[in-house]
Amino acid sequence: MTAALLPAAVALPARRGVGLARVVHSEWAKSWGLRSTRWAVATTIALTAVLAAMTGFDSLVGADGYGHSLAYLAGGGLLFAQLPLLVHGVLTGAGEFSTGSATTTLAAVPRRTVALLAKVITVAATAAVTSIAALAGAVALARISPLGQDLALAVDDGYSVRILGGGAAAMTLLAVLALGVGMAVRRPVIAIALMFGLGLSELALMGADGLAQWLPGHALVTVTALPDFLDLVASMGETVVGPWASLGVLALWALLAVTLAAVRLRRSDV
Amino acid sequence: MIEVTDLTKRYGSTTAVDGLTFTVRPGAVTGFLGPNGAGKSTTMRMIVGLARPSAGSTRVNGSRYAELRAPLQEVGVMLDGRSVHPGRTAYGHLMALARTHGIGRARVLQVIELAGLGSVARRRVGGYSLGMAQRLGIAAALLGDPPTLILDEPVNGLDPDGVMWIRNLLRELADDGRTVFLSSHLMHELAECADRVVVIGQGRLLADDDLDTVMARSARSGVVRVRSTDSARLAGAARGVGATVRAVGTDVLEISGLSAEAVGAAAAELGIAVLELSTVAGTLEEAYLDLTAGAVEYRSGATTGSGR
Numbered sequence: 407m408t409a410a411l412l413p414a415a416v417a418l419p420a421r422r423g424v425g426l427a428r429v430v431h432s433e434w435a436k437s438w439g440l441r442s443t444r445w446a447v448a449t450t451i452a453l454t455a456v457l458a459a460m461t462g463f464d465s466l467v468g469a470d471g472y473g474h475s476l477a478y479l480a481g482g483g484l485l486f487a488q489l490p491l492l493v494h495g496v497l498t499g500a501g502e503f504s505t506g507s508a509t510t511t512l513a514a515v516p517r518r519t520v521a522l523l524a525k526v527i528t529v530a531a532t533a534a535v536t537s538i539a540a541l542a543g544a545v546a547l548a549r550i551s552p553l554g555q556d557l558a559l560a561v562d563d564g565y566s567v568r569i570l571g572g573g574a575a576a577m578t579l580l581a582v583l584a585l586g587v588g589m590a591v592r593r594p595v596i597a598i599a600l601m602f603g604l605g606l607s608e609l610a611l612m613g614a615d616g617l618a619q620w621l622p623g624h625a626l627v628t629v630t631a632l633p634d635f636l637d638l639v640a641s642m643g644e645t646v647v648g649p650w651a652s653l654g655v656l657a658l659w660a661l662l663a664v665t666l667a668a669v670r671l672r673r674s675d676v
Numbered sequence: 677m678i679e680v681t682d683l684t685k686r687y688g689s690t691t692a693v694d695g696l697t698f699t700v701r702p703g704a705v706t707g708f709l710g711p712n713g714a715g716k717s718t719t720m721r722m723i724v725g726l727a728r729p730s731a732g733s734t735r736v737n738g739s740r741y742a743e744l745r746a747p748l749q750e751v752g753v754m755l756d757g758r759s760v761h762p763g764r765t766a767y768g769h770l771m772a773l774a775r776t777h778g779i780g781r782a783r784v785l786q787v788i789e790l791a792g793l794g795s796v797a798r799r800r801v802g803g804y805s806l807g808m809a810q811r812l813g814i815a816a817a818l819l820g821d822p823p824t825l826i827l828d829e830p831v832n833g834l835d836p837d838g839v840m841w842i843r844n845l846l847r848e849l850a851d852d853g854r855t856v857f858l859s860s861h862l863m864h865e866l867a868e869c870a871d872r873v874v875v876i877g878q879g880r881l882l883a884d885d886d887l888d889t890v891m892a893r894s895a896r897s898g899v900v901r902v903r904s905t906d907s908a909r910l911a912g913a914a915r916g917v918g919a920t921v922r923a924v925g926t927d928v929l930e931i932s933g934l935s936a937e938a939v940g941a942a943a944a945e946l947g948i949a950v951l952e953l954s955t956v957a958g959t960l961e962e963a964y965l966d967l968t969a970g971a972v973e974y975r976s977g978a979t980t981g982s983g984r
Contacts, residue, residue, distance in 0.1 A: 417780025518858035
């Protein structure tokens with residue numbers, strides 16, 4: 407052997423194995439190594455904050471129309487700001503298959519449930535952190551906007567916590583739903599179209615009948631609504647799913663999508 | 677060590693892999709040869725658990741692939757040079773892969789150097805040439821320092837330097853006692869670097885033997901080629917003792933059924949001057965064409981039946 411092409415391997419682990427923690431670590435690095443992830447996160451934060459700031463210039467309606475609530479104004483942009491996160495979720499799932507990298511991922515992590523679970527954790531963590539940052543930015547910008555002086559953020563008003571916490575939770579669940587759809591469908595364009603439909607269906611069906619409340623897009627709208635609006639909708643007699651329950655409905659949708667993804671991942675070839 | 681037992685894969689009514697059984701042993705380079713569509717890639721995908729067999733089983737280092745505790749440290753896999761997300765850098769790709777097994781950064785840098793990717797490791801893979809993508813695939817396969825390597829067409833797209841490099845690398849891996857299994861449609865490539873060959877056609881096993889044995893089995897193997905001053909008389913004499921003779925050009929004969937010694941002695945007896953005398957060794961190309969003659973799925977219609 408003249409040329410030593412193979413040096414003795416260094417830095418191999420003392421403890422062999424592919425545990426969930428290691429795979430999550432890997433997925434986290436994979437995700438942030440992509441430009442699309444950084445764009446999706448930045449766009450969601452910017453959209454939420456800028457929409458809140460722009461609403462803060464609304465002199466037509468005034469602080470009254472926003473229930474004097476800083477949280478309500480801050481959460482107003484989430485319906486649109488969710489879109490980049492939905493794309494991110496879909497691409498995290500479907501991108502593996504459209505680029506062929508699933509081969510590498512699943513050869514390294516043959517236990518498919520572990521591979522999927524690591525992705526769910528990564529996307530959920532990314533979406534949660536992004537949503538919290540987006541809402542914090544929105545609150546900060548809204549506070550210094552013209553309307554800001556007449557708005558308040560009260561923890562004990564019964565709905566500020568619901569709007570901010572529930573809003574972040576809904577965004578997180580929607581991103582996980584998008585991941586599941588992407589992983590199950592495996593084609594980015596089809597999965598994105600499906601997700602936009604599911605995420606925005608609420609707009610088209612709002613008030614039409616009781617159907618919309620069983621769709622995943624309902625949660626984001628109801629958890630970020632003011633009590634007056636919820637009371638009004640409830641008085642129309644069609645809506646039985648309240649804001650917290652609608653998060654549960656969304657969670658079931660996410661669970662269904664992730665389950666379908668798991669079944670496809672285990673059953674079919676890569 | 678790779679064990680394939682009665683492996684079958686059907687897609688609807690097509691049978692891609694049909695009852696394959698073979699073993700790939702450590703300490704040797706084993707070539708996996710077959711025409712396009714013969715089922716080579718499908719077989720490799722089943723070995724690493726990416727495709728589910730319709731019947732039969734595969735084992736790597738004694739275990740089912742899905743049951744390996746640390747797959748990257750057992751089997752290095754390169755299935756397709758393009759199985760990397762184009763938006764990732766080589767470094768990022770290898771780092772993410774390393775993290776699934778707790779492999780350190782130092783090993784990632786080591787395989788980057790080893791594969792000659794040092795200068796491009798921070799560039800995104802989407803901009804890589806096929807040769808660079810292949811080198812990245814090999815770097816990824818070596819990451820866990822595995823005792824078994826499965827490489828699908830590793831030579832594809834490499835420049836001559838790269839071809840030499842991988843040939844030496846495979847030899848070194850085999851000499852180190854590792855199992856090296858690589859597919860190729862470039863037969864001369866395998867003839868240069870393989871110790872053993874597994875040949876398949878239409879999903880069926882055609883040969884599983886030492887390279888030399890497979891080559892010797894070629895129909896042309898053992899043919900004696902002779903250039904003399906009187907081909908016609910020599911041909912007559914050879915036919916007279918039951919040999920098969922084929923004239924090549926005006927003064928060259930190819931004789932099968934007689935040894936070179938016998939042909940030389942016969943020529944001397946007849947007083948014919950022998951200008952050249954040699955035994956034709958079978959080549960892997962010929963052995964392969966003989967073996968796959970009945971098993972080629974796509975044969976160009978224009979060449980079928982057209983004599984030379």
